Amino acid sequence: MAELKSLGSDPYLALAQSYGQPFAYGSGRGAAEGYAGGAGGAFHPAPLGKAAESSGEQSGDEEDAFEPAPGSPAFERGGALKPGALGRKPKEPRSLRLSINARERRRMHDLNDALDGLRSVIPYAHSPSVRKLSKIATLLLAKNYILMQAQALEEMRRLVAYLNQGQALGAPLPATLNPFGQSAVYPFSGTALPGCPEKCTAFPGTTSALCKHCTDKP
C-alpha cells in the first residue's frame, strides 16, 4: 500500500503522480487483461483474468447461476461447490446458493462498472499504457478531486463577488479583504438564485458569473 501511504500531504497530487505518469506494464496483466483505462461511460473493461473466463462477461446469468464460475476457487476445487469445505453445514439448497452467488457476482460487476465510470471522469492519464487505477485509489482520488474542485469553485465565486462589488461601489475594497483567504465551501451549499433553472448558487446579492443562465438573463 505504498500508494496509500503517500497520500498524506497532498493525496490528489500523490495519486495523480502515481497514476498520471505513463509507466509500462509490459507483457503483464494490463495488455492481457484489459488495463485499457476508462474510455467513457460505456466502457466495459476487458475481463480481468479469471473474470474473463468466469462470470463477468457471460451473457447468460442463468448459466452461471447453476455452475461455479470457471476459474473460480469453487470451480478449481473440482467444478462444484463443496458446501462443507469450510466445516459449515449447507443451510440452503444448492440451486439457491448458486443463484445467490450469481446475484452477488452481478452486484460486484455493477459496482466495478460504476468504478470504471468514475475512473473515466477522473483526470488522470487515460491511456492504454497507463495502469488502471485501483479501486481504493479511484475512490481516494475522486474524493480529493471533488474537494479540489469545490475549493476552486469557491475561489471563483469570491473573485466574482469581489469584482461585482468593486464595480458597484466604484472603489477598491479594503486591502484587508482577502477574497481567497477563507476556507473552502462545498458546492451547492449556498442559496439557490431565484429563477435560475440551474439552481446555481452565489453570494448574497450577486449573480453567478459562472452560470450561463444567470449571465444570459437580460
Next chain:
DNA sequence: TAGGCCATCTGGTCCT
C-alpha cells in the same frame, strides 16, 4: 518471493 490487487464464494444481517 512477498506484497498488492482482484474475483469469487459464502454466511450473516437487514430490509421490503
Next chain:
DNA sequence: AGGACCAGATGGCCTA
C-alpha cells in the same frame, strides 16, 4: 421469502 449489502476467506495473477 427473497434480495441487497457486507465482510471474511480463498486463490490467482502481476509487479518490484
